[in-house]
Amino acid sequence: MIATLDAPAWAPATTLRSGAGYWWTGFTWMLRWHLSSLRMWLMLLVMIQALIGVGYVLGFALFFDEIPPAAALWVSTGVPVLNLILLGMLLGPQLVAGVKEQGGYDFLQALPVPLTAAAAAWYVVTLVGGLPGMVITLVAAELRYHPPFAISPLVVPVTLLIVFTGTMIGYALAHAITKPMTTQLITQALVFVAMGFAPILFPAEQMPGWLASVNEWLPLGPMATIMRDTLTDGLITDAGRAYLVVTVWGVACGWLAVRALGRRR
């Protein structure tokens, strides 16, 4: 059949889309899709994030008659990282698992969106869901402890990097694992490990030596280190390695996430 002059505007295209315009269309409209599809949850998500953050910050003081200033500073600078990790690694994958369970995952996967654009859209969604909670947590910490914050402008790129790495780890897991139940179990286990066995709320020196060494290679401890580096002055002396570890994890997991997203079984 040959398309005639009176073919409607919606008739199937004969050309392929490509280049930056194709990427940008996929990114912006996928982002709109996610924001719309999560709009009932996004407010709730921000509130839960804020509750978790504020709860941790206030709750930690209860361990002490009077919280030592050093402990207050570690907690105040660690909980925002915990916020971001929870969001990227726990809620993100669980949302993907939810879509898989409901059905419709195949439909989304079959839409013509470049894989990197799809991953980027998901990253921005996580930022939108995570940043308010983080800011509220920091404000609560300031009001409760008046810790000696020395906030550097670097906090912006560092936050973007932490969210990116956390999101991509979760995104890679969510897409690589076929069974939604397995995804939920693994991510929940990871988060408990993160809270118990990674130096996020306390200095690594307080852990057994071997565990501290392991954590130097894992992303969670270094995430907290670089966040602290931008929020305080003098608390962290040598953060270079931590920046490198988080960046390498981010790049590697970003690559894995895009591969998992495009993988054909």
Place this chain on the structure above:
Amino acid sequence: MPVAVAVATDWSFRAEDVTKVYKGGVRANDGLTLRIEPGEVYGLLGPNGAGKSTLVKQVIGLLAPTSGTLAIGPHDLVAHPEIARQLCSYLPQAQMPIDAFRASEAIELTGRIRGGDRATVRARTDALIDALGVEEWRTAMGLKLSGGVRRLVGFAMAVVVPGRLVILDEPTNDIDPLRRRLLWRQVRALSEQGCAVMLVTHNVLEAEKAVDRLAVVLDGRIVAEGTPSSLKAEDRGRLRLQLMLVPGSDTPATPPWLSSAVRVGNSLVTALDEAHAGHGITWAQGLVDAGIAEEYALGASTLEDAYIRLTGHVSDDDEA
């Protein structure tokens, strides 16, 4: 001497010798070869587990074939799944994830993701909502929609900016008979604009009315292909005799002139030669009198009978 001439691109869909063996050795597709022309509505019929969905998932790049080729026009879909996603529109069998969307919004967003411009997508969305008879749910949230309306919205999402190949997996599930007709009209409109349409279904009676050609798939292979009338040709001169058995009764022994008896629930479907019509009635009436059957019907054979003969299954004609 060959002369280069400008020819219009042939946008047909071709699957050649497609084989898919899953890990563990299950051979879901076994050398499938088929071709769908632009403007053609092609039915892929077969019982659950025949390998229809496996083929579809390979076409849209969710699965990779073990061997064989898939192409639309000049494009190799196996080598370029990202091109497959542009050239194919897909309505999965599962419901769409649109709980949090208004019906019109879900359709428009999908159209924009698929690359349509604002004016075209908006006009097409409005036209589809009207044509499918779902105007009263235009601004309703997906969560509140009934299964049938949700299905129609999903159909509109799949075809708002259609690709060269439109794949519809059981599109009429949950939809009422009136709106099914509206949906089939839109399927025809797609083919009139040059889309190749692949209709995946196990509802034979519905497919018979909607498709130009069809393939019957069984155990990963095409066991018959042709127009609905050509597939029925072998059943010409034959009648179908259907009995409603008394619940709980055993399947009665069938005389030799009755063929391909298949029982589903309390319904027993058989075929017989026109010459044996009188015998058939006598036999069936005897079963009713004996309290084994509640009623019977003798009628012209349909595509369903060809399907039963080919697959040994009764199609799911929950509504036809």
